[in-house]
Amino acid sequence: MIGVGKIKQYANVLETPLSKGKQEVSLSAFAFLFSELVQYNQTQVDNIAELERRLEDAGYSVGARILELLCHRDKGNRRETRLLGILSFVHSTVWKVLFGKVADSLEKGTEHEDEYMISEKELLVNRFISIPKDMGTFNCGAFVAGIVRGVLDSAGFPAVVTAHFVPMEGQQRPRTTILIKFAEEVLRREARLG
Amino acid sequence: MAPVAPRSGDAIFASVEHVNAELFTLTYGAIVRQLLTDLEEVEEVNKQLDQMGYNIGVRLIDEFLAKSNVSRCVDFKETADAIAKIGFKMFLGVGASVTNWDADGTCCSIVLDDNPLVDFVELPDTCQGLYYCNILSGVVRGALEMVSMKTEVTWVRDMLRGDDAFELQVKLLKQVPEEYPYKDDE
Numbered sequence: 454m455i456g457v458g459k460i461k462q463y464a465n466v467l468e469t470p471l472s473k474g475k476q477e478v479s480l481s482a483f484a485f486l487f488s489e490l491v492q493y494n495q496t497q498v499d500n501i502a503e504l505e506r507r508l509e510d511a512g513y514s515v516g517a518r519i520l521e522l523l524c525h526r527d528k529g530n531r532r533e534t535r536l537l538g539i540l541s542f543v544h545s546t547v548w549k550v551l552f553g554k555v556a557d558s559l560e561k562g563t564e565h566e567d568e569y570m571i572s573e574k575e576l577l578v579n580r581f582i583s584i585p586k587d588m589g590t591f592n593c594g595a596f597v598a599g600i601v602r603g604v605l606d607s608a609g610f611p612a613v614v615t616a617h618f619v620p621m622e623g624q625q626r627p628r629t630t631i632l633i634k635f636a637e638e639v640l641r642r643e644a645r646l647g
Numbered sequence: 648m649a650p651v652a653p654r655s656g657d658a659i660f661a662s663v664e665h666v667n668a669e670l671f672t673l674t675y676g677a678i679v680r681q682l683l684t685d686l687e688e689v690e691e692v693n694k695q696l697d698q699m700g701y702n703i704g705v706r707l708i709d710e711f712l713a714k715s716n717v718s719r720c721v722d723f724k725e726t727a728d729a730i731a732k733i734g735f736k737m738f739l740g741v742g743a744s745v746t747n748w749d750a751d752g753t754c755c756s757i758v759l760d761d762n763p764l765v766d767f768v769e770l771p772d773t774c775q776g777l778y779y780c781n782i783l784s785g786v787v788r789g790a791l792e793m794v795s796m797k798t799e800v801t802w803v804r805d806m807l808r809g810d811d812a813f814e815l816q817v818k819l820l821k822q823v824p825e826e827y828p829y830k831d832d833e
């Protein structure tokens with residue numbers, strides 16, 4: 454058997470230095486992997502809502518880890534505690550690390566006080582994806598919505614986060630808007646803090 | 648047409664678009680975690696990861712051939728070199744080397760210099776039988792099958808299991824003769 458006679462040295466994650474986060478892989482490698490994630494989850498569900506929920510769950514676990522990683526590496530173990538702070542952290546820092554650029558826009562919903570939107574003309578995960586007609590409004594951005602929810606939730610800002618296609622005038626492809634609806638408690642706390 | 652020299656893995660990797668390796672790593676982690684929750688048995692997860700890799704390999708070979716200018720390899724040795732020196736580099740940005748050839752040149756090992764899949768990863772006691780990177784072996788198997796080589800790809804060393812390197816053993820089972828999907832007179 455392989456390894457018999459050798460003393461096995463299990464690498465301890467905590468003892469290896471944290472990478473600087475500058476390493477890259479090819480976009481195709483990620484696209485292939487993401488496509489498998491979607492295809493696998495398609496085999497596990499009966500409807501679109503369920504599929505989006507599963508992609509969101511997968512994203513959530515990425516978001517929770519990204520928050521921890523970035524707070525530790527870039528922010529000296531501090532994290533944002535105010536609503537606008539955490540939103541701009543997601544829109545700028547998280548986006549830049551994950552997708553190599555700041556998100557195209559961050560807006561406050563006009564109809565509801567508790568809604569915010571992050572929009573991206575061409576979301577990385579949607580780059581190579583076209584949605585079949587029979588799948589209606591399904592958006593693979595659910596994965597990114599999950600990442601956002603993971604970051605917010607782990608930072609103490611529970612929210613419902615969803616991804617939507619928004620048609621753009623003069624553009625062939627719709628942009629993706631990540632809609633963030635914060636829980637009531639978040640807004641109450643925010644109001645209290647003044 | 649005059650044969651074009653194959654491009655180096657470094658040159659291709661430099662010319663393609665990139666994404667942050669941490670996004671890749673964490674997404675892969677999310678997939679593995681999902682599989683562990685869904686399938687429960689570690690053995691089944693290994694199988695599913697291999698299948699996913701196979702699906703990727705089947706598609707990835709097109710991009711590999713299109714971008715690398717690699718033409719038909721004369722023997723399995725050249726094939727293994729192309730995978731290690733060009734394939735791993737152009738997709739994952741990591742180098743690899745080929746060693747441990749057997750006497751008849753049908754079985755070798757590919758040792759990875761680095762492995763972006765395993766950052767932040769530690770196998771818990773409940774997952775000791777897991778081949779965490781099994782997707783990679785599937786990719787190699789799938790890609791080779793598309794160029795008429797049936798192979799068996801297994802992990803012989805895995806750092807997550809306490810070994811000192813990541814080593815894939817690639818064993819050529821048989822070369823499938825290429826057949827035209829159509830008859831000449833049609």
